[in-house]
Amino acid sequence: MSVALFMAAVDQTIVATALPAIQYELDAPVNWSGWTITVYALGQVLMMPVAGRISEQFGRKKVFVSAAVLFTGASLACGFATDIYLLVVLRAIQAIGGGAFMPAATGIVADNFGHGRDRALGMFTSIFPIGGIVGPIVGGVFTAFWSWPGIFLVNVPIGLVLIALAVRFLPASQPRESGRVDFSGIALLGLLVITSMFGITYLGSGDTSLLSPVFLACEGIAVVALVCFVRHAKRHPAPFIPFELVRGRGFGVMNLINLCYGAAALGFGALVPLYAEDRFHIKSLEAGTLLTARAIGSICVAALAVLALRRTGHRLPMLVGFLITAVGLAAMYVVPRGLPPYLWLSIAAAVSGIGMGMSVPASNNASLQLAPEKVAAIAGLRGMFRQAGAIISISVATAVIARSSDAGLAQAHILLTFAGLMIAVLPLMLLVPDHRGSW
Numbered sequence: 001m002s003v004a005l006f007m008a009a010v011d012q013t014i015v016a017t018a019l020p021a022i023q024y025e026l027d028a029p030v031n032w033s034g035w036t037i038t039v040y041a042l043g044q045v046l047m048m049p050v051a052g053r054i055s056e057q058f059g060r061k062k063v064f065v066s067a068a069v070l071f072t073g074a075s076l077a078c079g080f081a082t083d084i085y086l087l088v089v090l091r092a093i094q095a096i097g098g099g100a101f102m103p104a105a106t107g108i109v110a111d112n113f114g115h116g117r118d119r120a121l122g123m124f125t126s127i128f129p130i131g132g133i134v135g136p137i138v139g140g141v142f143t144a145f146w147s148w149p150g151i152f153l154v155n156v157p158i159g160l161v162l163i164a165l166a167v168r169f170l171p172a173s174q175p176r177e178s179g180r181v182d183f184s185g186i187a188l189l190g191l192l193v194i195t196s197m198f199g200i201t202y203l204g205s206g207d208t209s210l211l212s213p214v215f216l217a218c219e220g221i222a223v224v225a226l227v228c229f230v231r232h233a234k235r236h237p238a239p240f241i242p243f244e245l246v247r248g249r250g251f252g253v254m255n256l257i258n259l260c261y262g263a264a265a266l267g268f269g270a271l272v273p274l275y276a277e278d279r280f281h282i283k284s285l286e287a288g289t290l291l292t293a294r295a296i297g298s299i300c301v302a303a304l305a306v307l308a309l310r311r312t313g314h315r316l317p318m319l320v321g322f323l324i325t326a327v328g329l330a331a332m333y334v335v336p337r338g339l340p341p342y343l344w345l346s347i348a349a350a351v352s353g354i355g356m357g358m359s360v361p362a363s364n365n366a367s368l369q370l371a372p373e374k375v376a377a378i379a380g381l382r383g384m385f386r387q388a389g390a391i392i393s394i395s396v397a398t399a400v401i402a403r404s405s406d407a408g409l410a411q412a413h414i415l416l417t418f419a420g421l422m423i424a425v426l427p428l429m430l431l432v433p434d435h436r437g438s439w
Contacts, residue, residue, distance in 0.1 A: 001108060002127055003158070003161075003162050003165070004064070004067075004068060004101045004105060004129070004162055004166075005101060005102065005127045005131075005160070006127050006130065006134075007071070007078050007098075007101075007131075007155060007158055007159070008071070008101045008129070009129070009131025009135070010096040010131040010133070010134050010135040010138065010216040011040070011075075011129045011135070011155065011182070012073040012098075012135065013100060014041070014135040014138055015036055015040070015091075015151060016141045016153045018139050018142070018148040019033050019036070019037075019148065021143050021148040022084070022087070022148050023084075023387045025147070026081075026082075026083055026084045026087070027115045028083075028084035028258065029084075030146070032084045032085070032088065033084060033144060034092050035088050036084075036088055036106055037179070038391075039088050039091050039092045039095065040091050040092070040094065040095045040098070040157050041092075041095075041097025041387055041390070042092075042095070042193070042194065042197050042198070042391070043091075043093075043096055043098075043099055044098060044099035044255070044383065044386050044387055045098030045099075045189055045193050045197060045384050045386060045387045045391065046099070046100075046189070046193045046194065046380070046384075046385075047095060047096050047100055048099045048100075048102060048103055048380040048382075048383035048384045048387070049103075049189065049240075049241055049377070049380040049383075049384045050100075050186055050240070050377070050378075050380070051063060051067070051100035051102075051104060051190070051376075051380055052103035052104075052107075052376040052377035052379055052380025052381065053102045053110040053182075053241060053376075053377050053380070054240075055100075055103055055104045055107050055140070055376045056107070056175070056374065056376055056377060057175055058154045058175055059172070059173045059174055059175050060104050060107040060108045060111065060173040060376065061108070061166070061170045061172055061173045062102075062168065062173075063100060063103075063107060064101070064104040064108060064166060065163060065167060065170075066098045066100070066346070067096075067098075067100035067101055067104060067161045067237050068097065068101075068159060068162050069096035069097075069163060070094075070096060070100075070163075070164060071094055071097030071098055071101070071155070071158025071159060072155060072160060072163065073095075074090055074093040074094035074096075074097060074153070075094060075122075075152045075155035075156055075159065076151070076153065076155075076156050076158075077090045077093075078090045078091060078094060079149040079150075079152040079153040079156075080147075080149070080189025081149075084430045090388055092116035092120050095233065097168070097312070098110045099383070102379055102383050103376045103377070103379045103380035104376060105333065106121060106214075106261035106343060106368075106375050106376055106378070107173075107375050107376030108170065108173065108174065108438065109121055110372065110375040110376075110400035112171060115127040116369075117359065117430075118310070118365050118369070119306050119309070120311060121363060121364060121365060121368065121375075122201065122302075122305070122309055122365060123302075123303070123306055123360035123361075124305035124316060127309070128293075129295035129296075129298040129302075129353070129357075130157035130295070130299065130353045132293050132362055133291075133295045133296075135435065138151070138154065138207055139151050141260050142154065144366055145222070145291050145320055146342050147342040148398070162235070173432075182236060182240035184236075185229065185232055185233065185236060185239050185240045185241065186234060186240055188225055188228050188232055189225075189229055189240075189241070191221065191222075191225040191438025192222050192225035192229055193388070194217045194224070195219070195222040195225065195314075195386075196219060196222035197219065197388065197391050197392075198218050199215045199218025199222065200218045200219075200391065200392050200395040200396070202214055202215055202218065203215050203395055203396070204401050209336040215348065218225040219381075224317060228320050233246065234357060238376025241377065242374075242377070245371070245374065245377060245378060245381055246381070250366075250367065250431075250432060250433045251367060251370065251378075251429045253298060253428050254363070254367040254382075254432060255320050255368055255382075255385050256364065256425075256428060257363065257425055257428055257432070258382050258385040258386050258389070259385045259388060259389040260384070260389060260421055260422070260424075260425045261322075261363065261389065261419060261422075261425070262385060262387060262388065262390040262393075263327070263385060263389035263390065263392055263393035264325070264389075264393065264418040264419075264422050265325055265352070265356055265392035265418075265422070266386060266387075266389065266393075267390045267392075267393030267394050267397065267418065268333035271394070271397060271414065271415070272287075272290050272291060272294075272332070273287035273290060273291065273331070273343075273407060274287075274411065275408065275412070275415065276290055276341070276342070276345055278407045278408035278411060279407075279409065279412060280341035280408070282341060282342050282345075282346070283291065285397050287384060288343055288345060289346075290342075290349045291349070293306060293346040293347075293349040293353065294350060294352055294353035294356070295353060297349070297351065297352070297353025297354040297356075297357060298353040298354070298356045299353075299357065300354070300357065301353075301357030301358050302357040302358075302361060303353050303362075305317055305357060305358045305359075305361045305362065306319075309361055309362060309365065311361075312362070313362075313434040314360075314362040314365060314366040314369075314409055314433075314434055315429050315430070315432055315434045317359055317362040317428050318359045318362045318363055318366070318432070319359070319430050320355075320358060320359070320425060320426070320427060321355045321356065321357075321358035321362070321427075322359050322422045322423075322425060323355070323422070323423070323426065324351060324352070324354055324355030324358065325351075325356055325422050326357065326419040326420075326423050327351060327352075327354030327355070328348050328349065328350075328352025328353070328355060329348075329352055329416070329418050329422065330344060330353035330355075330415075330416060330419040331344075331347070331348035331351065331421035332348045332412070332415050333390040333413075333415050333416045333419075334411045365383070365384060366432050366433075370433060377394035391408075393418070397411070397414045400414065401414075423434075
């Protein structure tokens with residue numbers, strides 16, 4: 001499970017370092033080069049809840065192995081892509097496999113770790129920051145000493161080993177739910193996610209107006225799809241996303257918290273290196289290592305937070321963690337005096353990482369313990385809301401920066417806004433059902 005999650009985490013960050021090489025060698029327009037990242041995020045947003053549901057219907061192991069095969073095959077094909085348009089299509093296919101890893105893996109761990117599953121699931125928290133550290137480094141090495149296809153081809157031997165290990169060692173899992181696949185619900189959710197996220201991403205280009213016909217049409221279609229999806233979930237006898245997981249007791253507030261967390265904590269990760277370059281004129285290589293400082297801070301705290309989770313419950317670490325994350329974000333707004341900007345930003349990034357490492361294990365488990373029999377579906381929804389929040393915040397921030405006369409100062413105000421969002425979420429945590437002990 002850890003190998004699969006690590007591989008998916010690395011692939012979220014590894015491509016960013018190779019974008020200039022991809023653009024140059026494939027003679028690609030800059031907007032289509034960026035879509036190699038955007039389409040991967042969109043694919044994951046859509047696939048996470050779908051994978052969570054179908055793993056309940058067809059068995060966790062089957063979905064997990066199928067995801068590994070698809071991810072590995074798509075990675076191989078990406079390495080041999082000859083134009084940017086084909087690469088974008090293959091990245092979308094790769095995202096389907098990568099997005100299915102987390103829900104299926106969560107279900108497998110929950111099924112097989114018994115009373116220790118809360119701690120096992122919490123330890124997943126430390127895998128993604130490690131992938132965030134390794135991804136940019138590996139991407140830079142492959143781009144500098146080989147070529148951009150290496151960032152995809154490196155997944156192939158790892159994926160083959162992963163498939164062999166999964167087939168050999170993962171225990172067989174039986175379907176937990178019967179019935180036909182809810183294709184109508186999947187289609188409505190797909191239309192909702194793709195149109196809304198595409199419209200917001202389209203808005204992120206600097207010369208796009210809020211009154212743009214493309215933006216308004218996309219968001220209008222998304223609103224209609226949302227209404228139809230809600231009606232479908234209420235009326236269908238076996239919807240692929242049960243309505244109680246969207247707005248039921250505890251679930252509604254956790255989905256909103258996850259959306260805000262994705263916007264503030266995950267969205268800021270994509271902006272920090274650019275902020276360091278634009279406002280403090282820090283070199284790009286040093287600016288990228290600020291994310292390493294954040295990841296180290298998260299890793300140092302995550303394991304301790306997991307071990308203490310049964311004593312603290314969910315609310316306390318979430319409250320303290322979100323508050324610390326907000327402090328780290330707000331500190332980046334301040335112009336340091338007497339300290340080099342790089343050192344100050346590294347400290348602030350590490351502080352925000354500490355807050356993330358403290359809060360994420362608790363927030364991961366807070367909704368899972370409400371319905372332990374549906375852990376895969378819940379994990380898929382959690383990932384969808386977080387990724388959607390990140391895409392929204394990055395697209396809106398990009399639009400603001402593109403329209404600003406001082407990009408560095410604009411980003412400083414965005415970081416301060418993110419800190420305010422983390423503070424604004426704190427009262428919602430009082431509505432989260434608390435839980436102590438194993439579940």
